[in-house]
Amino acid sequence: MGDLLLTEKEAAGLVIKGVNSSQAPRPRWAAVGKVCSPRRLVISALERSMERAWGLHRPAQFRDLGENRFVVRFYSEGVWKHVMKNGPWKFDFNVVLLREYDGSIHPSDMVFNSMEIWVRVLDLPMDMMNRAYGELIGGWIGKFISVEVDEDGFAWGKELRIRVAVRVDQPLMRGVNMKDYDDEVEGKWFDIKYEKIPYLCFDCGCLVHPAEGCQAKKDEVKQWETPPPRIPSQFRDRLGTAEGIHLRGLFIAMIASGVMSE
Numbered sequence: 001m002g003d004l005l006l007t008e009k010e011a012a013g014l015v016i017k018g019v020n021s022s023q024a025p026r027p028r029w030a031a032v033g034k035v036c037s038p039r040r041l042v043i044s045a046l047e048r049s050m051e052r053a054w055g056l057h058r059p060a061q062f063r064d065l066g067e068n069r070f071v072v073r074f075y076s077e078g079v080w081k082h083v084m085k086n087g088p089w090k091f092d093f094n095v096v097l098l099r100e101y102d103g104s105i106h107p108s109d110m111v112f113n114s115m116e117i118w119v120r121v122l123d124l125p126m127d128m129m130n131r132a133y134g135e136l137i138g139g140w141i142g143k144f145i146s147v148e149v150d151e152d153g154f155a156w157g158k159e160l161r162i163r164v165a166v167r168v169d170q171p172l173m174r175g176v177n178m179k180d181y182d183d184e185v186e187g188k189w190f191d192i193k194y195e196k197i198p199y200l201c202f203d204c205g206c207l208v209h210p211a212e213g214c215q216a217k218k219d220e221v222k223q224w225e226t227p228p229p230r231i232p233s234q235f236r237d238r239l240g241t242a243e244g245i246h247l248r249g250l251f252i253a254m255i256a257s258g259v260m261s262e
């Protein structure tokens, strides 16, 4: 308002009362997104690309919010859940960060510094294939969201699959060194694999750089190296391009949804 001289009525303001939730419905099945790209977002291109990636049968409603942000509204709860639960998505090689939108916060106040992703921990012994270890490891990698286990809390697959929110401005963990005690020297290393990982910086291992740019020391050997194709050839037609990232013998793969989830 600055130096605006307010009238008596303006100064008194509008007291919000008596508007109940049925009179002021919250938007359903909506999300606010941000494309982490240095280039300006072209919303029509994003729309085409996302509708294909999400497999939409009816168009979703996109609206450009500026600063590479957008709001999208889906036509059904099922589609909305599919999109929110199976990311991360990418547009033009850049990660698209999505947040559930219920209308209570202004989109420009939403913080986009993390991304939900499915993580697989490889070669765990059977006694670690359960909810307790899923929560423990997921909470160490980032913010634990869920773990794929049966109703008794056991995971019967080859790998423990955990949904985690990771910071996009911090290097991704390439494995977890499990120790029984704080002062244990060696521990046991288990590789971590990420599903559908978007492009990340091969110097520092982050998905998004801070404003100052890449923080990796320039004379260090690249720890996150250029990707050779790692997706089995029978899937390449379905995927378009095969992408993966070799991490000095450890491997983070970009796996299209469905390829390894059955």
Ligand SMILES: [Zn+2]
Binding pocket: 201, 202, 203, 204, 205, 206, 209, 213, 214, 215, 216
């Ligand atoms: Zn970097």
